[in-house]
Amino acid sequence: MTFPLRFLICNGFMALLLGAFLLLKKLFRRHMTIHTQYVLWWVFLFALALPFLPSRLIFPEWLLSWTGEGLLDGSVRVLSGAAASKARESAQALGITDYALAEAPAVNRGFFLALWGIWGAGMTAAAGYLFRSVRQIRRLRRNAFLITADTEPELYALYASCLGELGIRRKIRLYASCTLESPVSYGIFLPRILVPQDLDIQLSREEIRFIFLHELQHYRHRDALLNSLACLLQILYWFNPLIWYAFSLLRRDREIACDRAVLRAAGQEQRANYGYTLVKYAQKLGNGTFLSPLSGMSAEGKALKNRLSEIVDYRPDSLVRKIKSAGLFLLAAALVYAASPILGVRASDASASLSGLAWEEAGLSELFDGRTGSFVLYDTANNKYAVYNPSLGTKRVSPDSTYKIYSALFALESGVLAADDSTLAWDGTSQPYAAWERDQTLKSAMENSVNWYFQELDARMGLSALTDAFSEISYGNADLSGGISQYWAESSLKISPLEQTQLLAQLLDNAWGCAPKNIQAVKDALYLGEFLGGSLYGKTGTGSTAGQNTNGWFVGFLEKDGNTWTFAANLQAGGSDTAQAAATDDAARRGTSDDAARTGSSSASAARTGGSSDNARISGFAAAQIALEALEIYNSSAQVCAHAAQTVRT
Structure with a gap:
């Protein structure tokens, strides 16, 4: 049986795994930290990648060829x-x-070729959409100007203080764009943060600080890497609406985790002020994050309500909750490991x-x-x-x-x-x-x-x-x-x-x-x-x-x-x-x-x-x-x- 058909069958098992994954999060939500709930998505992404990974590591055979005398050389x-x-x-x-x-029956060959064609066409279309998004990001970056101590001394000083507050030593460049409506961050190897050009006009100094802290948390959480992997997997799973739904939940949890990290840095007493800042900017990008490597403050509807609810309910995590979170994370990892023989559809080859x-x-x-x-x-x-x-x-x-x-x-x-x-x-x-x-x-x-x-x-x-x-x-x-x-x-x-x-x-x-x-x-x-x-x-x-x-x-x-x-x-x-x-x-x-x-x-x-x-x-x-x-x-x-x-x- 060819790979596309095995992959199609594998998607059925993937749906069951997603159901188990979401059930685990729902049942033990009160026992897990927000950060753990977000980090669990890395486990799910690994599960999605299993069908495309080798089933065994290949070791150099010459390391073992010295044993014994040859039968036939x-x-x-x-x-x-x-x-x-x-x-x-x-x-x-x-x-x-x-x-x-x-x-091999001819009918099977035709069917398999059709599967290859449909899957390939869908991936091509999805990859084209992603390429278009990347080009738009590059265009935004080219049209933006770099914020430095010389060009915007007050804004840059506030940004530098946020870097120091979070213990980030790397120089992450900050840009301002007149065509951008909401702050975003991107880049795995060369991280960048883009903010609207009128940011210092529309917001107070404290609100700008919240935005900087939020975008810098994306860097600390390695969200650019997660976004890139998610985009790649969305291309491969373009036909599966359940995977689309899973990625929408991932984006929601990504932003909630950053909100939580901001409040941990800014203090619990800043919940109301941070929530107001979020409402002010969150809805400006709408759904623009589909198949995009950007991380931003955008949210709408139910996702925005969830984020505000988590902000209102914010409490520092207890040691017991952290220990429980570690155990539940290991449980989820074990679940994926146990399912790996089923999900690894390349095993047959x-x-x-x-x-x-x-x-x-x-x-x-x-x-x-x-x-x-x-x-x-x-x-x-x-x-x-x-x-x-x-x-x-x-x-x-x-x-x-x-x-x-x-x-x-x-x-x-x-x-x-x-x-x-x-x-x-x-x-x-x-x-x-x-x-x-x-x-x-x-x-x-x-x-x-x-x-x-x-x-x-x-x-x-x-x-x-x-x-x-x-x-x-x-x-x-x-x-x-x-x-x-x-x-x-x-x-x-x-x-x-x-x-x-x-x-x-x-x-x-x-x-x-x-x-x-x-x-x-x-x-x-x-x-x-x-x-x-x-x-x-x-x-x-x-x-x-x-x-x-x-x-x-x-x-x-x-x-x-x-x-x-x-x-x-x-x-x-x-x-x-x-x-x-x-x-x-x-x-x-x-x-x-x-x-x-x-x-x-x-x-x-x-x-x-x-x-x-x-x-x-x-x-x-x-x-x-x-x-x-x-x-x-x-x-x-x-x-x-x-x-x-x-x-x-x-």
Whole structure:
């Protein structure tokens, strides 16, 4: 599922969070200081930013690459042409097929593009409005004149005394403008205060002091930064009226917090005088603060009444109230932290991490022959990894048909399927392959990657149970929001090659406490044959978008001499591969038969099964060829090392 749709769904959770946030403020209003009620908005802004923040900090992998000896490094030579050809023949000899092509539905692509377009158009319009506001501020600043000790000695002296009264050492420039009706402040790095040119004519010295104290409080509270973040988030959430409402409350609390700070500085006895000054200037700007980085004294209607009410009710904050405020602030922060997995919609596109693992980079570029992809090999006995292209080896992509390994396990564990009776009857519906048009067992369905078989298992389990199962084993992002029939097919569910190898190791180790007979049933379904003197198990997967192969998988494990190696090879379309993938798909769609697919006797069947690397550069079969060649390399390297060790011992 693409980001705009996830973001749209996330807005529903954001509405619930806003409701909880406002309820917290309402219930505990008398127990929180005004300043804490305002500072809480920083927590809410952080929550709004979560969908756009990385789900994990990325640490330099080289910090951990020193651990252990490498399994497979750049010094290992790639197989000779004859050996590589033998590995490709082995893939066919093992009966590796790749019938199922997981294709993202065209209707989804159009819908997602429409979402991108609508969201982008709204952001463009909102950004344009903000740009217009910024230009108006710059125009105000250019037309204003700087107030200094030379130009306005009395006014500047009063302003300087306010700076000293608040302990502000930074020189914040003060400007007067003939086109401005109410005082404002702005600027994160170069803070500025603008006041009307006739300020000293219309107001008394004490009233001017109130205004200066108010605007300087905006600087002390870092309101310019808050305003800028709010403007950015308003652009991103332009379509959500609840967020608009939240920002109107933020602006109200911002001004109330400044009013409170002014009274704390001026004294409680100045409440009436300050309230009169506020009424005199507050309504001059009206609603001009929408999508504006300005902070000012403007208010109207209910907001003005709230501010005056708070001024009348002003009392110094007690120590008990301050302690309660700190506790409630931590409670709100904990609420947002608890909701962060839901609000962080980028999690589905996040990467896995090699941090803390013993790994070395594998020199396998020749095997990929210019294709974009990765290979991860995990030596379970020594707990070491060999990784070709770490950036892609940790990147999550659609699992396509490789998800069927776990679909089968979940069905067995839930009782939907029995290990000793796994037959599902074909309902007679026409299928794209003859091999699918018959009753299927788990073994035959896995071997021929029969979509309808596993979709039926998923349907019997139900989306809720499946989601819980994928989450329990930490399968990639465990996102099944793409729908029960297609979440695995270039849709919402994503997993990295690294995670594939880790899950396979956990499967074999029965880390999830499954029934041993169910683990064995899955293993039997994945069994391909003898390879390199051991037993090879695996599953292919191919993904397609807009008729072009974009994703090729081969995952599995090799059991040999009491040890187990899990592996995952992945290919991604890029550059010339995209065009070649399209040719592959076209060739495959011109017609295949089950027999042809098994023997590779036609170009079409070769495209589907991977019999010709020219016609199927991005496919599950192509990924299988790479994986088998890599295993050949590792096996040869291990034999050399074992022979050298034996020589040393003798």
